[in-house]
Amino acid sequence: MSVLDIRLFGDPVLRTPAEPVTVFDKELERLVADLTDTMIDAPGAGLAAPQLGVSLRVFTYHVDGVLGHLVNPSLELSDEQQEGDEGCLSFPGVKLPTPRALRVVATGQDMHGEPLTIEGSELLARCVQHETDHLDGILFIDRMDREQRKAAMALIRQADWSGLTRPMIKLSPHAGTFGGGAR
Helix, strand or coil: CCCCCCCCCCCHHHHCCCECCCCCCHHHHHHHHHHHHHHHHCCCCEEEHHHHCCCECEEEEEECCEEEEEEEEEEEECCCEEEEEEECCCCCCCEEEEEEECEEEEEEECCCCCEEEEEEEHHHHHHHHHHHHHHCCCCHHHHCCHHHHHHHHHHHHHCCCCCCCCCCCCCCCCCCCCCCCCC
16 A cells, blocks of 8 residues: 555546446455555545556545545446536646536445445535546546636646646846836
């Protein structure tokens, strides 16, 4: 069990649909433990295996004091929607309104292969949908409308961690203080 590095936006594994888990063994148990340790350390409400560079359909969550995991999830979503701020450990410091279903019923398995169902609303529903999206190669910015996504990309380009950051133009000591060039 370890705290591992979380893959950031731009890493191809985050856009690659994950493979179903077919072997329920000690390696899977270790993956769930690593996901849990890393999620709690970050801290975050959820973490999917692709965020650790593992292309398997597994995620962990920690919502309202409940800690859990789900393997090979399948979701049933309510028609009723919620709007709220959402962030992602693969997008440090970026938190924007993202539409989601208000309620979810998620079925799958636990790390031992036993059937498991998670039912939740509001934050738990948001978390389960967000993490399942990661398993499908979908990112939360993909759920935003065009204007919200444009705003998100502007924030991402400005982030210290982003590989999309534009190079800084070094100004002479005589240049203006903001926007450059004015004397």
